[in-house]
Amino acid sequence: MSHVALPEPDAAIVARRDTIVEDLRRLIGPAAVIGDEDGRRAYETDALTAYRRMPLAVVLPGSTEEVSRVLAYCHQNNIKVVARGAGTSLSGGALPTEDAVVVGVSRMSRVLEVDYVNRIARVEVGITNLGISEAVKARDFFYAPDPSSQLACTLAGNIGMNSGGAHCLKYGVTTNNVLGLKMVLMDGEIVEIGGAHLDSPGYDLLGLVIGSEGQLGIATEATVRILRAAEGARPMLLGFDSSEAAGQCVSAIIGAGIIPVAIEFMDRPAIHVCEAFAKAGYPMEVEALLIIEVEGSNEEMTDLLAVITEIAKPFAPKAIRVSQSAEQSAAIWKGRKAAFGAIGRISDYYCMDGVIPLGKLGEVLVAIAHICDRAGLRVANIFHAGDGNLHPLILYDANKPDEADRAEKAGAEVLELCVAAGGCLTGEHGVGIEKRDLMRVQFNETDLTLQMRIKTVFDPKWLLNPAKVFPLDGRTAAALEAA
Amino acid sequence: MLTNIRPVDERECARVLAEATATHTPITVLGGGSKQHVGRPMNTAANISTKGLRGVTLYEPSEMVMSARAGTPLEQIEDALAARGQMLAFEPIELAMLNGGEANQGTVAGMFAANLAGARRIRVGAPRDHLLGVRGVNGRGEIFKSGGRVMKNVTGYDLCRGLAGSWGTLAVMSEVTFKVVPAPEDTATLILLGLPDEIAVEVLCAAMATPYEVSGAVHLQPQIVARLWHEGLRRQGQALTALRIENFAKSVAYRSGKLKDHLKAYGEIHDLDRENSLAFWGELRQLSVLQGSDAPLWRISTPPSAGPKVVSAIAAYMESRAFYDWSGGLVWIEVLSTTDAGAADIRRVIATHGGHATLIRAEPQVRSAVEVFQPLEAGLQKLTRKIKAAFDPAGILNPGRMYANH
Numbered sequence: 070m071s072h073v074a075l076p077e078p079d080a081a082i083v084a085r086r087d088t089i090v091e092d093l094r095r096l097i098g099p100a101a102v103i104g105d106e107d108g109r110r111a112y113e114t115d116a117l118t119a120y121r122r123m124p125l126a127v128v129l130p131g132s133t134e135e136v137s138r139v140l141a142y143c144h145q146n147n148i149k150v151v152a153r154g155a156g157t158s159l160s161g162g163a164l165p166t167e168d169a170v171v172v173g174v175s176r177m178s179r180v181l182e183v184d185y186v187n188r189i190a191r192v193e194v195g196i197t198n199l200g201i202s203e204a205v206k207a208r209d210f211f212y213a214p215d216p217s218s219q220l221a222c223t224l225a226g227n228i229g230m231n232s233g234g235a236h237c238l239k240y241g242v243t244t245n246n247v248l249g250l251k252m253v254l255m256d257g258e259i260v261e262i263g264g265a266h267l268d269s270p271g272y273d274l275l276g277l278v279i280g281s282e283g284q285l286g287i288a289t290e291a292t293v294r295i296l297r298a299a300e301g302a303r304p305m306l307l308g309f310d311s312s313e314a315a316g317q318c319v320s321a322i323i324g325a326g327i328i329p330v331a332i333e334f335m336d337r338p339a340i341h342v343c344e345a346f347a348k349a350g351y352p353m354e355v356e357a358l359l360i361i362e363v364e365g366s367n368e369e370m371t372d373l374l375a376v377i378t379e380i381a382k383p384f385a386p387k388a389i390r391v392s393q394s395a396e397q398s399a400a401i402w403k404g405r406k407a408a409f410g411a412i413g414r415i416s417d418y419y420c421m422d423g424v425i426p427l428g429k430l431g432e433v434l435v436a437i438a439h440i441c442d443r444a445g446l447r448v449a450n451i452f453h454a455g456d457g458n459l460h461p462l463i464l465y466d467a468n469k470p471d472e473a474d475r476a477e478k479a480g481a482e483v484l485e486l487c488v489a490a491g492g493c494l495t496g497e498h499g500v501g502i503e504k505r506d507l508m509r510v511q512f513n514e515t516d517l518t519l520q521m522r523i524k525t526v527f528d529p530k531w532l533l534n535p536a537k538v539f540p541l542d543g544r545t546a547a548a549l550e551a552a
Numbered sequence: 553m554l555t556n557i558r559p560v561d562e563r564e565c566a567r568v569l570a571e572a573t574a575t576h577t578p579i580t581v582l583g584g585g586s587k588q589h590v591g592r593p594m595n596t597a598a599n600i601s602t603k604g605l606r607g608v609t610l611y612e613p614s615e616m617v618m619s620a621r622a623g624t625p626l627e628q629i630e631d632a633l634a635a636r637g638q639m640l641a642f643e644p645i646e647l648a649m650l651n652g653g654e655a656n657q658g659t660v661a662g663m664f665a666a667n668l669a670g671a672r673r674i675r676v677g678a679p680r681d682h683l684l685g686v687r688g689v690n691g692r693g694e695i696f697k698s699g700g701r702v703m704k705n706v707t708g709y710d711l712c713r714g715l716a717g718s719w720g721t722l723a724v725m726s727e728v729t730f731k732v733v734p735a736p737e738d739t740a741t742l743i744l745l746g747l748p749d750e751i752a753v754e755v756l757c758a759a760m761a762t763p764y765e766v767s768g769a770v771h772l773q774p775q776i777v778a779r780l781w782h783e784g785l786r787r788q789g790q791a792l793t794a795l796r797i798e799n800f801a802k803s804v805a806y807r808s809g810k811l812k813d814h815l816k817a818y819g820e821i822h823d824l825d826r827e828n829s830l831a832f833w834g835e836l837r838q839l840s841v842l843q844g845s846d847a848p849l850w851r852i853s854t855p856p857s858a859g860p861k862v863v864s865a866i867a868a869y870m871e872s873r874a875f876y877d878w879s880g881g882l883v884w885i886e887v888l889s890t891t892d893a894g895a896a897d898i899r900r901v902i903a904t905h906g907g908h909a910t911l912i913r914a915e916p917q918v919r920s921a922v923e924v925f926q927p928l929e930a931g932l933q934k935l936t937r938k939i940k941a942a943f944d945p946a947g948i949l950n951p952g953r954m955y956a957n958h
Contacts, residue, residue: 276713
């Protein structure tokens with residue numbers, strides 16, 4: 070898979086590599102700069118592994134001031150910069166270019182302050198997502214956004230991509246849970262946005278920066294909201310004869326005024342692969358499966374799951390299983406949480422991340438099946454049903470080059486379908502390089518120009534995370550004019 | 553000569569703004585005008601109102617999403633939601649009556665442009681957290697969109713949130729799409745009386761740290777209590793601390809009980825039933841306790857535990873009375889200061905404790921003379937000016953409303 074074009078590296082910069090590495094070592098110390106080829110190779114790709122580029126150099130600063138020194142130097146010398154958390158991006162968001170310095174934040178991972186009275190934590194952004202929750206677990210608090218990669222991914226990457234997770238239906242995504250950032254602009258200036266209080270004075274710069282895919286600056290510290298955990302959480306399983314019935318059941322639950330903490334959907338192929346791998350005890354004869362989780366006291370959860378069971382009845386569920394114990398809860402989630410790994414064991418796959426209005430689920434799944442049929446490929450669908458985030462996993466064999474190409478093309482068609490259905494290209498993985506050239510499916514030139522003007526405000530030379538988000542041929546003079 | 557323009561569609565709006573930019577004509581952007589007294593007074597040549605752009609364009613209760621044209625009255629939005637058992641989660645507050653205006657004049661886009669949330673903000677977020685998509689016209693007269701109608705969307709930069717809280721200085725919104733939520737089946741309130749501010753905020757923070765999903769946490773000083781419309785509460789004549797629980801009826805009963813038990817060390821705890829709870833939180837949404845006065849009024853956001861410190865520091869400089877929302881983190885404070893509405897002292901206090909302060913009510917000459925919005929540090933000020941220029945290079949939209957120089 071390699072349809073997305075990457076620009077030719079700047080030969081003059083590449084030719085100066087040794088000098089640049091020397092300069093960087095002088096700026097932040099030799100131990101924090103990786104110049105050798107083997108060392109750099111560890112940073113040549115992210116979780117979109119089809120694309121690889123050796124970076125010019127890698128720096129691992131230990132402080133905001135070191136990040137500032139590196140950026141000021143790169144700015145003066147017109148060297149591109151790619152910020153990197155843990156490299157778990159599924160859209161190529163952390164892919165380097167040969168003429169860019171990778172700034173990894175992995176060494177900056179401390180918890181600086183936990184304030185249970187004001188319910189905030191101040192952390193360095195190289196901390197893993199789960200690391201924040203681990204730091205406050207003893208007091209029954211947690212950090213709400215929970216992307217599937219939470220064991221590995223950093224808060225830095227979550228800020229870049231505005232990451233969500235299975236529980237964002239109730240708790241929101243990254244932008245709803247970050248109150249403040251310390252950030253270094255491309256020219257090395259350090260700014261502080263927000264803080265331990267709610268809502269910004271002036272324009273909502275936090276809102277602009279979160280989800281800007283590392284193109285507006287490099288965050289180094291964050292103040293995040295921490296929440297007291299519910300008394301308990303309990304899932305149930307519902308199996309249906311059709312995806313439409315499952316979708317209608319979700320509508321009915323929300324229509325009845327219930328917002329479960331998670332509503333996950335799997336179609337038949339996904340159920341079968343996950344069951345074979347995880348032995349979760351999923352019903353194998355159904356076409357669609359819902360995992361619905363509620364929170365509260367034992368009695369509250371029992372009541373709520375009983376109400377949901379009643380609501381589901383008109384949709385003729387073929388299987389109903391309410392967890393009766395922690396072991397059963399774990400089993401119900403085990404299959405779903407193992408889904409990506411399980412499918413990865415039987416096949417290579419291309420994971421899409423479109424979003425659709427829930428009411429369109431049935432017709433979109435039929436259309437996706439047609440697209441993949443035509444491409445001669447199989448597909449399994451996983452869906453965060455509560456918020457419309459659809460992950461079709463298109464299966465292919467990487468050893469057959471035409472299959473990979475067909476998968477990528479089918480994926481693009483699926484995303485165009487999502488936009489046509491009233492949805493969008495990406496719900497949580499970001500645009501990166503992967504969906505860069507599809508941006509015109511969702512936005513017209515004026516929409517894109519306005520976004521690019523914001524890019525120019527923060528990074529007038531367009532040095533940060535190059536060749537991502539915007540189509541390469543789209544950089545109109547209007548977008549680049551000095552703001 | 554001042555003209556009033558009321559476009560009937562996006563295209564007309566675009567024509568007007570393109571011409572205004574070409575002729576460098578400054579324009580006041582209005583929805584229903586319910587917040588027109590907030591900000592620095594402006595010297596503009598025309599008004600553009602969104603009131604000609606009306607109507608709910610999409611409502612899918614089962615997907616918890618609604619779209620409406622910018623000038624749709626907020627009242628109409630809330631009625632449509634209530635008819636399907638839903639609501640806006642963040643309890644938008646009403647400012648008009650603070651300046652002697654009438655209730656229910658606000659529009660849906662004005663609500664997002666001001667980004668002012670009520671009591672439920674501590675649990676569910678502000679208007680900006682619920683804004684999913686915007687269509688609008690920037691100062692150049694370009695029609696643009698950002699976001700969409702689905703709950704999760706990270707496609708491109710998040711310009712929607714950039715527009716929330718921009719007070720009409722970046723663009724004229726033409727249509728907004730937002731998340732809505734089911735209204736709770738039941739509501740109950742726990743009341744503690746006579747607590748000093750510091751202890752009261754300790755109670756509020758302790759309640760927020762429980763798993764019972766407290767959705768309102770306020771404290772009213774005695775002079776503020778004396779202005780409550782709710783007679784029974786007003787008659788208490790002492791400081792009032794209130795916590796709200798919303799959920800299904802059975803859960804409300806269970807959680808109120810647990811919370812009472814958790815807080816019993818702080819003194820006697822009284823209950824308000826559903827009807828009285830709705831009345832009490834309803835009047836707070838209208839800022840009943842801050843009406844009927846023309847004393848300068850500040851809205852200060854700070855970490856909750858800093859709230860009482862901010863209030864006592866201000867009280868050392870000037871006579872004042874305070875209403876704490878958001879578990880103590882949002883302070884509405886009326887001050888009796890004859891010169892600058894207390895701006896210099898209040899800014900100094902904020903610099904010590906963190907947060908930001910906005911002067912919500914003051915005479916126009918005061919609002920011309922002092923910074924109404926929190927002054928920004930140099931780096932943020934520079935970004936702010938450039939963002940303004942990216943949307944509105946000629947500086948025609950609400951010029952000077954937020955900051956004197958742009």
